Amino acid sequence: MAVPSMSLEQEINPWEAQSARFEFAARKLNLDPGLWKVLSTPAREIIVHFPVHMDNGSIEMFTGFRVQHSVARGPGKGGIRYAPDVSLDEVRALASWMTWKCAVVNIPFGGAKGGIICDPKKMSQGELERMTRRYTSEIIEFIGPEKDVPAPDMNTNEQTMAWIMDTYSMHMRQTVTSVVTGKPLNIGGSRGRREATGRGIKVICDESMRYLNMNVEGCRVIVQGFGNVGSNAARLMHEAGYKIIGIAEFDGGLYNPNGIDIHQLLEYRSRNNTILGFSGAEAMPSDEVIESECEILIPAAMENVITSRNADRIKARVVVEGANGPTTAVADEILAEKRIFVMPDILSNAGGVTASYFEWVQDRQGYFWKEAIINEQLEQILRDSFEDVTRYAEAHNVNNRIAAYMLAIDRVAFTIKQRGIYA
Ligand code: NAD
Numbered sequence: 001m002a003v004p005s006m007s008l009e010q011e012i013n014p015w016e017a018q019s020a021r022f023e024f025a026a027r028k029l030n031l032d033p034g035l036w037k038v039l040s041t042p043a044r045e046i047i048v049h050f051p052v053h054m055d056n057g058s059i060e061m062f063t064g065f066r067v068q069h070s071v072a073r074g075p076g077k078g079g080i081r082y083a084p085d086v087s088l089d090e091v092r093a094l095a096s097w098m099t100w101k102c103a104v105v106n107i108p109f110g111g112a113k114g115g116i117i118c119d120p121k122k123m124s125q126g127e128l129e130r131m132t133r134r135y136t137s138e139i140i141e142f143i144g145p146e147k148d149v150p151a152p153d154m155n156t157n158e159q160t161m162a163w164i165m166d167t168y169s170m171h172m173r174q175t176v177t178s179v180v181t182g183k184p185l186n187i188g189g190s191r192g193r194r195e196a197t198g199r200g201i202k203v204i205c206d207e208s209m210r211y212l213n214m215n216v217e218g219c220r221v222i223v224q225g226f227g228n229v230g231s232n233a234a235r236l237m238h239e240a241g242y243k244i245i246g247i248a249e250f251d252g253g254l255y256n257p258n259g260i261d262i263h264q265l266l267e268y269r270s271r272n273n274t275i276l277g278f279s280g281a282e283a284m285p286s287d288e289v290i291e292s293e294c295e296i297l298i299p300a301a302m303e304n305v306i307t308s309r310n311a312d313r314i315k316a317r318v319v320v321e322g323a324n325g326p327t328t329a330v331a332d333e334i335l336a337e338k339r340i341f342v343m344p345d346i347l348s349n350a351g352g353v354t355a356s357y358f359e360w361v362q363d364r365q366g367y368f369w370k371e372a373i374i375n376e377q378l379e380q381i382l383r384d385s386f387e388d389v390t391r392y393a394e395a396h397n398v399n400n401r402i403a404a405y406m407l408a409i410d411r412v413a414f415t416i417k418q419r420g421i422y423a
Helices: 014-029 033-039 088-104 125-138 158-172 196-211 228-239 262-272 286-290 329-337 351-365 371-396 400-419
Strands: 044-053 059-070 076-083 111-117 148-152 220-224 243-249 252-255 282-284 294-299 316-320 341-343
Touching: 014 033, 014 088, 014 329, 014 400, 033 400, 044 088, 044 125, 059 076, 059 088, 059 125, 059 148, 076 088, 076 158, 076 351, 088 111, 088 351, 088 371, 088 400, 111 148, 125 158, 148 158, 148 351, 196 228, 196 294, 196 316, 196 341, 196 351, 196 371, 220 228, 220 286, 228 243, 228 262, 228 294, 243 286, 252 286, 282 286, 329 341, 341 400, 351 371, 371 400
Parallel strands: 076 111, 076 148, 220 243, 220 294, 294 316, 316 341
Antiparallel strands: 044 059, 059 111, 243 252, 252 282
């Protein structure tokens, strides 16, 4: 994939990152120019400015966004993030990523994303609650179980979803649990949701091992980020016989060539609030950990961690992307030259949105499934999607990321063609 030379700032811009992949895949597909225009433009972008009473009695104005990139295949789906540097460009890129992700795993959702510019670490629970409720009421005509279904993202959580669900329900004069996913279990949340993304990553690792004729037993794995995604993936893979030899966190890393006992590490982290100082491994700077030799590297912390600056030092045989956008388009080229097998984010971390789909279905049914059923169906969807993507890659002689984009674009474009353009 030929990517023009660019500055690091351009390289890590999320809209550039998604556009580079979209355009390459659309060209390969010979996508109709009209559909190209439809799919490269978000369907709706909402910007709201709204006041919130702060604890000290003052009034602050906040800016929030909700972008619905496509609702062709079903209601919009995507998280809401709270951060000081949220921008329309970022939310727009993340919304389109959601369209592709839902299409890759073939679930009946479009793509959306939202955010509020704020510094949640400096806000009280009361301020966060008032901000969340007012933001919800500002976008209320545009969300709903059949329109657009938000979920947690950076700095939002089950509590945030409970507030959104309650605000929406108050306006509708009835409880509507299916307006958001990622809720607490007792108000319409789903069993298995919390560890779903990590579980999906394990499935993609298992399938990659099978596809490449490699053994799970003793397979050396390095995980960057020991949060929800990274720690669940590491635990499930440790239990399945993978050897987790390295963990990289924001404040330092751990390395043990004989394998780290993930259960002990989880226990240590819950007691000490950090992985540093754990006696079952040696300390190692995080950069060195992710550049160490291994069979599988799982970047599961944040975006833009494999760039033109370090891609040539990655020594993994397989990269399974847990985070959204951990590899830049320029780094893709370098990893491809090194013949590293990359399983892209829009497939590898789709376990989360797949479990969200199950949550939405259960809320609408008013019937809640056993965890074993959820895990089994989740695993089946990810195995099938792995098969779809790798088959597409072979048939079109492209890498897995481009194959995933092509498959997704093809599915969304086909739906738009079938539905026709309303006039
Ligand atoms: P999280 O906040 O629970 O965990 C992130 C972890 O990464 C934290 O432990 C943090 O300390 C660590 N970290 C931060 N900066 C780091 C750095 N520079 N180096 C190493 N570690 C660092 O978040 P999460 O829910 O696990 O999400 C992680 C990534 O996965 C994000 O990109 C997110 O968008 C993506 N993702 C999450 C889900 C989900 O279901 N949670 C689904 C799909 C994608």
